[in-house]
Amino acid sequence: MTTPHLPKLPARDPHGHKGTFGTVALIGGCADDRARMIGAPAIASLAALRAGAGLARVLCPSPILNEVIAINPSATGVALPTGPGGALVPHEAAEVFDTYTQSADSIVIGPGLGWNTGPLDPLAEGTRAIVLRAILHADVPLVIDADALTALAATPDFARDFRAAAILTPHPGEHRRLATALSLPLAGDDDASRLAACEALARRIGCIVVLKGAGTVVSDGQQSWKCEHGHACLATAGTGDVLSGLLGGLLAQHAKPAARPRLSLFEVACIGVQAHALAGELWAKENAQAGLVAKELTNLLPTVLDRMRK
Template sequence: MSAADSSPLPPLPPRDPRGHKGTFGTVVIVGGCAGSSADGASGRLMIGAPALAATAALRCGCGLAKMVVPAPIAAAAITLCPSATGVPVAVDPTGEMIASEAAAVMDEQFAAAQAIVVGPGMGGGQSVRAVALRCVQQEECPVVVDADAINALAEVPELWRDFKAAAVLTPHPGEYRRLADRLNIRADPTETKDRPRAAELLAQRLGCIVALKGAGTVVSDGQRTWINTSGGSVLATAGTGDVLAGLVAGLSAQFVSLGSRRAPTKPLDLYDATRIAVHAHGLAAELWAQRHRAGAGMLAMELADLLPEVLWAQDR
């Protein structure tokens, strides 16, 4: 294993005071679930996750956020994040996105995106695998692979052959184990001493950035491995992972460029953008705990709403 990265976090680049919303990038979030059984009975509805990711992307300064979600939940998702745009995708009788319909919508939306999030609240099923694969096979912009998209990709044989995107994976230990088992990686994501090696091995195998969540989130690009020190157990609540995914994507959209979209005004690499996001995510949780004098009870939307203060406070 390589030595731990002790380099300081780079500062966020200054924002263009004359910039408009197009200047600061577009994040496309693919997620949500309108699941139901074949007979039409109610099943799992997951509406909040893509809205939380979109809110975090906007709160960290990106110009536009678009939520590609199953059509039955699109209106509800927009209600939760009215500053974002909803892009509905047709579903089959079970509530799953129709893969061919999703592919056409994603291709159109990705053409104007600077970063993608895939996975928040997606549930399972064959269409989820197809959607997740399409996201990691594109090469135009960074993609943050979170939650159910990680679980779906863990079912793909020889997954490393499909990984073409500049990707950031954000697994918790359970998601890590499912993916590591598929890739024959032997490391314990819950053991403090083994967590850096676990993140590094997965990053090397897929050629991506890994942010292995948990106490002391580990970020690795396979060569450099850094351990976060901010945060705490106040983050142990539903939705905070969705906020992190949106935050990584939002900073990437503003400050990371790839291929034909590279520009001298976007100076961060994806590894550093991920480190900054992880650290800011923890700082926002610390700020909430300090203000509420509490070690629990934070809501994920409250976490997202504190991001401007820890990232862009004028007096920091």
């Protein structure tokens, strides 16, 4: 395991505008009759803006679009077509994805997207279609989280078609599904096992893997880094959505070709994980050992990121 020095977050351009700080396209949310998930894409988009992105564009199922934007009115919304049961219409949703991600500087896919393991289930098919479209895009950096990871794990040979420059953010259960699908080592509870499993998945797909948990590990398959910060208050619903949105916001600013200096995806992943962990510590210091609500975590990101620039 190599432990590279955590890079400094670049200074903010005092003369920048919305375009300077990039557009994040976030794909998530679920309007399926059996499981409506509204908060995840809203919180992720809020985290992207709190991370300093210029614009956040949320692509979500049309029946819940107004509710998502009501939670974060600073984002713009794009409706993904759905069928009678609320599931995405695969071909039409993929076309909307193509249209509205072309001008983005980063893409986040997965928060609250929805998944069902039934054979040819409409929810699973809609999710799978848009996720597989996302991994074919090589031009825009991609964050893959939550149900998008489950969709990949359920798709035979997905790694063969994987072209995206991507950061995957699995929790241990999602990692287990991906590793099993690819016949890779599973992560145990010890640091050495988690490191080996994280590195193996990153090498196999050719991406950055953020294996979440106490002592989150980041790897590109060659170099790895372990976060030494964090707090148990982060073990609550929605904090993963904050991380994926935070990473999308940092990618949009610092990984696009025009960025000066331009950071690698590995560097962005390490900075994002560190900022997320420090925000958790700050919340616990100012509040309590437990009781964090994910939306509150986003409010601390500007302070933490500003400290990381100094």
